[in-house]
Amino acid sequence: MVRVHNFGAGPAVLPLEVVESCKQNLAELGTTGLGLMETSHRSKTFQSIIDEAILELRELLKIPEDYTVLLLQGGASLQFHMAPLNLLSEGEFADVLVTGKWSQNTLIEMRKIRNGAPVWDGSEGDFRRIPISSEYSVSQDSKYLHYTSNNTIYGTQFKERPDSRSKPLVVDASSDICGVPIDVSSHDLIYAGAQKNLGPSGVTVCILSPWAIEKANSNLPSMLSYRTQKAKGSMFNTPNTYGIFVLREVLRWIGRNGGVEAAYERNKRKAEMIYEAIDSTAFWSPYAEKESRSIMNATFRISDESLMEPFIAEAEELGFKGLRGHRIVGGIRASMYNGLELSSVESLVQFMGDFEKRHS
Ligand SMILES: Cc1ncc(COP(=O)(O)O)c(C=O)c1O
Incomplete structure (x- = not known):
């Protein structure tokens, strides 16, 4: 499996x-x-x-x-x-x-x-x-x-x-x-x-x-x-x-697993990791304004739009599924609901860093 x-x-x-x-x-x-x-x-x-x-x-x-x-x-x-x-x-x-x-x-x-x-x-x-x-x-x-x-x-x-x-x-x-x-x-x-x-x-x-x-x-x-x-x-x-x-x-x-409070803490941690990565360089461009950002769905793009499709394609190949943003907004959307493990976010952030290095 x-x-x-x-x-x-x-x-x-x-x-x-x-x-x-x-x-x-x-x-x-x-x-x-x-x-x-x-x-x-x-x-x-x-x-x-x-x-x-x-x-x-x-x-x-x-x-x-x-x-x-x-x-x-x-x-x-x-x-x-x-x-x-x-x-x-x-x-x-x-x-x-x-x-x-x-x-x-x-x-x-x-x-x-x-x-x-x-x-x-x-x-x-x-x-x-x-x-x-x-x-x-x-x-x-x-x-x-x-x-x-x-x-x-x-x-x-x-x-x-x-x-x-x-x-x-x-x-x-x-x-x-x-x-x-x-x-x-x-x-x-x-x-x-x-x-x-x-x-x-x-x-x-x-x-x-x-x-x-x-x-x-x-x-x-x-x-x-x-x-x-x-x-x-x-x-x-x-x-x-x-x-x-x-x-x-x-x-x-x-x-x-600790109830809703503990789920909230885990979800915050996952979101923090993604947003830290997005905010760390101008390579990424967040969609939502900072104060309004969701901890369940992070929406962002790559500043150089021509890299969007290669990113999604490479991510899919490496086993990161469902990252394409909703058709109304486009870009990337990482949904991080209760069932998503922290390790999935860690792996995604690592991949994002690697992708950025290769394309900067
Ligand atoms: C916030 C919100 N409301 C409503 C809906 C529609 O839900 P349903 O498909 O269960 O009717 C969705 C679906 O994604 C949603 O995210």
Whole structure:
């Protein structure tokens, strides 16, 4: 087995221990005689898997007891629609901090059913930075403020929770959930596709405050209703059983390795190493402004553009995969989620230094 250095933005690298556990349980889940993907979601075995996954998440993120945790499908993209559908009644609107492509999509989807107001829009500055709270105000009549905690494509990240001026706060935390600490109790809805820091695609973690459950419109199509999903324990229909098993394994792995705080320290260290390399000479050119840089996705280019393709090609050949930047931004993007080993970053930095020497 050869496992390369996977810097892909998602689905992303998982800890090898987790992958091994999936492999082991695929043919027989524990000692049940049934394979992992062949076990009923209505079985006691699966019920304890989903319960343990949720409990693990509650412990890792210190989720208040009166908050609801749902494990849904449809990715973060469905939440762009489902959140306003549930949390806004007709005629109501939410404020949105537009810090990248995913928050633009949030606004587009929100406006298809309700209304959304962009209270800050970073598109003119090519989304190279995150606003500070004095740069935006929250509308008096809006029902909540939405932000994207980490902008996967542009490589920017909120360092502090935005100031919602006491309004309910909703966050798309798809690319930094459990990779950085988050104060759950100051949010009313946290949603995240699992496929970066928490497991495979096909599972969406949703954490809802009592306000969100109370505010959620009743009489929505069942699959789109937070209330129904809560009443049915995330199993109104057949859930992604395999994905939820992997999620549980990743959460246990985070727990065994010191929890979210320790994951954060490891992620900071990885990011520091990459940014030190990028900042050390003018050979490299960072994309995001320094204060806004993400510790999950580092975006940069080579100042001499003609060297970009040779760099990517050589990196691929040497086993550094997934480094090509998103098509909107181009350049290089190194994604460094929880599952990425420090040694992968060390090897990349060494390769970058070597490449630079040969081409300077
Ligand atoms: C921050 C963010 N939000 C939303 C999405 C879309 O997620 P999904 O594919 O789960 O709908 C992504 C995907 O990369 C993302 O990075």
